[in-house]
Amino acid sequence: MTGAVLLASGPSPLWYATRAGGTVSLVLLTATVALGIAAAGRYAPVRLGRFEVSALHRNLSLLSLAFLGLHIVTAISDGYAHLTWPTAFVPFVASYRPLWVGLGAVALDLLLAVALTSAVRGRLGRRRWKAVHWLAYAAWPVALFHAAGTGTDTRLSPQLALYAACLLTVVAAVWWRLVRAGTRATPVRRWATAALLLVPATLVAFLAAGPLQPGWAHRAGGTTQAPATAPATPHQSPTPKQPTQQDEHEEDDAE
Secondary structure, eight states: OHHHHHHHHSOOHHHHHHHHHHHHHHHHHHHHHHHHHHSSGGGSOTTSOHHHHHHHHHHHHHHHHHHHHHHHHHHHHHOTTOOOHHHHHSTTOOSSSHHHHHHHHHHHHHHHHHHHHHHTHHHHOHHHHHHHHTHHHHHHHHHHHHHHHHOTTTTSHHHHHHHHHHHHHHHHHHHHHHHHHTTSOHHHHHHHHHHHHHHHHHHHHHHHHTTTSTTHHHHTTOOOOOOOOOOOOTTOOOOOOOOOHHHHHHGGGOO
16 A cells, blocks of 8 residues: 555656657757768768668657657646647647757657658658758757757756757767868858857756756746645654645746
8 A cells, every 4th residue: 555655746757758758869869860960962971871871860760750759648647747649749849848848849849740741752842841841850859859848857967968969969060061062052051050059048048047956846837736736644653745747847936
Protein backbone atom coordinates (compact mmCIF):
# COMPACT_ATOMS: atom_id res chain seq x y z
CA MET A 1 0.00 0.00 0.00
CA THR A 2 2.82 2.35 0.91
CA GLY A 3 4.52 1.73 -2.44
CA ALA A 4 1.32 2.61 -4.27
CA VAL A 5 1.02 5.87 -2.32
CA LEU A 6 4.61 6.81 -3.14
CA LEU A 7 4.07 6.05 -6.81
CA ALA A 8 0.93 8.17 -6.89
CA SER A 9 2.52 11.11 -5.05
CA GLY A 10 5.75 11.16 -7.03
CA PRO A 11 6.33 12.56 -10.51
CA SER A 12 4.55 10.70 -13.28
CA PRO A 13 6.64 8.19 -15.28
CA LEU A 14 5.04 9.74 -18.37
CA TRP A 15 6.70 13.03 -17.53
CA TYR A 16 10.10 11.37 -17.47
CA ALA A 17 9.27 9.71 -20.79
CA THR A 18 8.35 13.13 -22.18
CA ARG A 19 11.70 14.54 -21.11
CA ALA A 20 13.59 11.60 -22.56
CA GLY A 21 11.71 11.65 -25.87
CA GLY A 22 12.22 15.38 -26.31
CA THR A 23 15.91 15.23 -25.43
CA VAL A 24 16.66 12.33 -27.77
CA SER A 25 14.64 13.98 -30.54
CA LEU A 26 16.65 17.20 -30.15
CA VAL A 27 19.94 15.29 -30.30
CA LEU A 28 18.85 13.41 -33.42
CA LEU A 29 17.56 16.59 -35.06
CA THR A 30 20.90 18.25 -34.31
CA ALA A 31 22.74 15.35 -35.94
CA THR A 32 20.41 15.49 -38.94
CA VAL A 33 20.88 19.22 -39.45
CA ALA A 34 24.65 19.07 -38.92
CA LEU A 35 24.98 16.22 -41.42
CA GLY A 36 22.80 18.03 -43.94
CA ILE A 37 24.89 21.17 -43.65
CA ALA A 38 28.36 19.66 -43.58
CA ALA A 39 28.12 16.66 -45.89
CA ALA A 40 25.43 17.41 -48.44
CA GLY A 41 25.83 17.49 -52.19
CA ARG A 42 29.30 18.14 -53.52
CA TYR A 43 30.66 18.52 -49.98
CA ALA A 44 30.05 14.86 -49.13
CA PRO A 45 33.14 13.04 -47.77
CA VAL A 46 35.20 11.32 -50.46
CA ARG A 47 35.18 7.99 -48.63
CA LEU A 48 31.38 7.93 -48.44
CA GLY A 49 29.09 7.64 -51.40
CA ARG A 50 26.35 10.22 -51.84
CA PHE A 51 23.78 7.45 -51.45
CA GLU A 52 25.23 6.46 -48.06
CA VAL A 53 25.14 10.05 -46.81
CA SER A 54 21.56 10.48 -48.02
CA ALA A 55 20.48 7.22 -46.37
CA LEU A 56 22.07 8.19 -43.05
CA HIS A 57 20.49 11.64 -43.24
CA ARG A 58 17.07 10.15 -43.97
CA ASN A 59 17.29 7.56 -41.19
CA LEU A 60 18.32 10.17 -38.64
CA SER A 61 15.35 12.30 -39.71
CA LEU A 62 12.93 9.39 -39.29
CA LEU A 63 14.35 8.52 -35.87
CA SER A 64 14.02 12.15 -34.81
CA LEU A 65 10.35 12.17 -35.84
CA ALA A 66 9.75 8.87 -34.02
CA PHE A 67 11.11 10.18 -30.72
CA LEU A 68 9.28 13.45 -31.31
CA GLY A 69 6.08 11.42 -31.59
CA LEU A 70 6.90 9.74 -28.26
CA HIS A 71 7.54 13.16 -26.75
CA ILE A 72 4.13 14.45 -27.86
CA VAL A 73 2.10 11.36 -26.95
CA THR A 74 3.53 11.12 -23.44
CA ALA A 75 3.16 14.88 -22.84
CA ILE A 76 -0.53 14.72 -23.76
CA SER A 77 -1.11 11.49 -21.83
CA ASP A 78 0.58 12.82 -18.69
CA GLY A 79 -2.17 15.38 -18.13
CA TYR A 80 -0.20 17.73 -15.87
CA ALA A 81 0.20 20.49 -18.46
CA HIS A 82 -3.32 19.95 -19.90
CA LEU A 83 -1.97 19.60 -23.43
CA THR A 84 -4.23 18.35 -26.21
CA TRP A 85 -3.67 17.23 -29.77
CA PRO A 86 -4.57 20.66 -31.20
CA THR A 87 -1.92 22.30 -28.98
CA ALA A 88 0.68 19.96 -30.47
CA PHE A 89 0.04 21.30 -33.97
CA VAL A 90 -1.42 24.80 -33.50
CA PRO A 91 1.18 27.22 -32.09
CA PHE A 92 0.66 29.35 -28.99
CA VAL A 93 -2.76 28.04 -27.89
CA ALA A 94 -1.61 25.92 -24.94
CA SER A 95 -2.39 27.06 -21.39
CA TYR A 96 0.95 25.71 -20.11
CA ARG A 97 3.93 27.89 -21.08
CA PRO A 98 2.10 28.96 -24.25
CA LEU A 99 5.03 30.68 -25.98
CA TRP A 100 7.52 27.89 -25.41
CA VAL A 101 5.10 25.03 -26.10
CA GLY A 102 4.04 27.01 -29.17
CA LEU A 103 7.62 27.01 -30.43
CA GLY A 104 7.51 23.23 -30.19
CA ALA A 105 4.38 23.21 -32.35
CA VAL A 106 6.12 25.45 -34.89
CA ALA A 107 9.10 23.09 -35.04
CA LEU A 108 6.78 20.10 -35.44
CA ASP A 109 4.86 21.77 -38.28
CA LEU A 110 8.09 22.63 -40.09
CA LEU A 111 9.42 19.09 -39.77
CA LEU A 112 6.12 17.60 -40.93
CA ALA A 113 6.19 19.88 -43.97
CA VAL A 114 9.66 18.57 -44.81
CA ALA A 115 8.61 14.94 -44.28
CA LEU A 116 5.44 15.22 -46.35
CA THR A 117 7.09 17.00 -49.25
CA SER A 118 9.94 14.45 -49.19
CA ALA A 119 7.34 11.72 -49.67
CA VAL A 120 6.16 13.38 -52.90
CA ARG A 121 9.53 14.72 -53.97
CA GLY A 122 9.23 13.31 -57.47
CA ARG A 123 6.06 15.26 -58.15
CA LEU A 124 7.25 18.53 -56.64
CA GLY A 125 10.52 18.74 -58.47
CA ARG A 126 13.95 19.26 -56.93
CA ARG A 127 13.79 23.06 -56.73
CA ARG A 128 10.48 23.19 -54.85
CA TRP A 129 11.41 20.29 -52.63
CA LYS A 130 14.74 21.89 -51.75
CA ALA A 131 13.03 25.17 -50.87
CA VAL A 132 10.76 23.37 -48.40
CA HIS A 133 13.64 21.20 -47.16
CA TRP A 134 15.39 24.31 -45.86
CA LEU A 135 12.62 24.49 -43.24
CA ALA A 136 14.39 21.70 -41.36
CA TYR A 137 17.26 24.11 -40.70
CA ALA A 138 14.79 26.67 -39.35
CA ALA A 139 13.14 24.02 -37.17
CA TRP A 140 16.36 23.28 -35.30
CA PRO A 141 16.85 26.63 -33.46
CA VAL A 142 13.08 26.79 -32.83
CA ALA A 143 13.22 23.32 -31.23
CA LEU A 144 16.28 24.33 -29.20
CA PHE A 145 14.52 27.38 -27.74
CA HIS A 146 11.41 25.26 -27.13
CA ALA A 147 13.50 22.81 -25.10
CA ALA A 148 15.25 25.55 -23.13
CA GLY A 149 12.05 27.46 -22.37
CA THR A 150 9.78 24.51 -21.61
CA GLY A 151 12.08 21.95 -20.04
CA THR A 152 12.15 21.81 -16.26
CA ASP A 153 15.70 20.41 -16.43
CA THR A 154 17.16 23.49 -18.13
CA ARG A 155 18.94 24.68 -14.98
CA LEU A 156 20.75 21.36 -14.52
CA SER A 157 24.38 21.22 -15.62
CA PRO A 158 23.99 18.07 -17.77
CA GLN A 159 21.13 19.65 -19.70
CA LEU A 160 23.05 22.87 -20.23
CA ALA A 161 26.01 20.80 -21.43
CA LEU A 162 23.67 19.04 -23.87
CA TYR A 163 22.45 22.36 -25.29
CA ALA A 164 26.05 23.54 -25.62
CA ALA A 165 27.00 20.34 -27.44
CA CYS A 166 24.09 20.75 -29.86
CA LEU A 167 25.10 24.34 -30.54
CA LEU A 168 28.76 23.48 -31.06
CA THR A 169 27.87 20.62 -33.40
CA VAL A 170 25.80 22.80 -35.71
CA VAL A 171 28.25 25.71 -35.49
CA ALA A 172 31.09 23.35 -36.47
CA ALA A 173 29.04 22.04 -39.40
CA VAL A 174 28.28 25.55 -40.66
CA TRP A 175 31.91 26.57 -40.26
CA TRP A 176 33.04 23.49 -42.21
CA ARG A 177 30.56 24.25 -44.98
CA LEU A 178 31.73 27.86 -45.22
CA VAL A 179 35.38 26.81 -45.40
CA ARG A 180 34.64 24.29 -48.15
CA ALA A 181 32.54 26.80 -50.10
CA GLY A 182 35.40 29.30 -50.26
CA THR A 183 34.45 32.60 -51.88
CA ARG A 184 31.45 31.12 -53.70
CA ALA A 185 27.83 31.84 -52.80
CA THR A 186 28.56 35.15 -51.08
CA PRO A 187 24.92 35.91 -50.07
CA VAL A 188 24.60 32.49 -48.48
CA ARG A 189 27.90 32.97 -46.67
CA ARG A 190 26.69 36.25 -45.18
CA TRP A 191 23.41 34.71 -44.04
CA ALA A 192 25.16 31.68 -42.58
CA THR A 193 27.75 33.78 -40.78
CA ALA A 194 25.04 35.95 -39.25
CA ALA A 195 23.13 32.87 -38.07
CA LEU A 196 26.38 31.38 -36.77
CA LEU A 197 26.76 34.35 -34.44
CA LEU A 198 23.13 35.19 -33.71
CA VAL A 199 21.74 31.85 -32.55
CA PRO A 200 24.36 31.08 -29.85
CA ALA A 201 24.40 34.67 -28.59
CA THR A 202 20.60 34.80 -28.39
CA LEU A 203 20.37 31.45 -26.60
CA VAL A 204 23.01 32.41 -24.02
CA ALA A 205 21.29 35.75 -23.35
CA PHE A 206 17.91 34.04 -23.08
CA LEU A 207 19.16 31.40 -20.64
CA ALA A 208 20.87 34.02 -18.48
CA ALA A 209 17.79 36.25 -18.31
CA GLY A 210 15.13 33.52 -18.27
CA PRO A 211 15.37 29.84 -17.30
CA LEU A 212 18.49 30.27 -15.16
CA GLN A 213 16.79 32.91 -13.01
CA PRO A 214 14.52 32.07 -10.03
CA GLY A 215 10.81 32.22 -10.77
CA TRP A 216 11.10 31.18 -14.40
CA ALA A 217 8.31 28.58 -14.16
CA HIS A 218 5.86 31.26 -13.02
CA ARG A 219 6.97 33.83 -15.61
CA ALA A 220 6.90 31.25 -18.41
CA GLY A 221 3.25 30.46 -17.70
CA GLY A 222 3.58 27.14 -15.89
CA THR A 223 0.40 25.39 -14.79
CA THR A 224 -0.23 25.49 -11.10
CA GLN A 225 -2.14 22.85 -9.25
CA ALA A 226 -3.11 22.68 -5.62
CA PRO A 227 -1.61 19.56 -4.03
CA ALA A 228 -4.14 17.02 -2.84
CA THR A 229 -4.30 16.63 0.93
CA ALA A 230 -5.74 13.76 2.89
CA PRO A 231 -7.96 14.34 5.93
CA ALA A 232 -6.14 14.18 9.21
CA THR A 233 -6.48 10.91 11.11
CA PRO A 234 -6.60 11.07 14.92
CA HIS A 235 -3.74 9.47 16.87
CA GLN A 236 -1.60 9.05 13.71
CA SER A 237 1.96 10.22 13.49
CA PRO A 238 2.66 12.66 10.68
CA THR A 239 4.50 11.20 7.72
CA PRO A 240 7.17 13.02 5.75
CA LYS A 241 5.90 14.84 2.69
CA GLN A 242 6.71 12.96 -0.49
CA PRO A 243 7.81 14.84 -3.60
CA THR A 244 4.94 15.46 -5.97
CA GLN A 245 4.85 16.15 -9.67
CA GLN A 246 4.00 19.77 -8.85
CA ASP A 247 7.25 19.99 -6.86
CA GLU A 248 9.12 18.46 -9.77
CA HIS A 249 7.74 21.03 -12.21
CA GLU A 250 8.01 24.10 -10.05
CA GLU A 251 11.26 23.47 -8.15
CA ASP A 252 13.07 25.99 -10.33
CA ASP A 253 11.01 28.72 -8.63
CA ALA A 254 12.92 28.22 -5.40
CA GLU A 255 15.00 31.19 -4.44
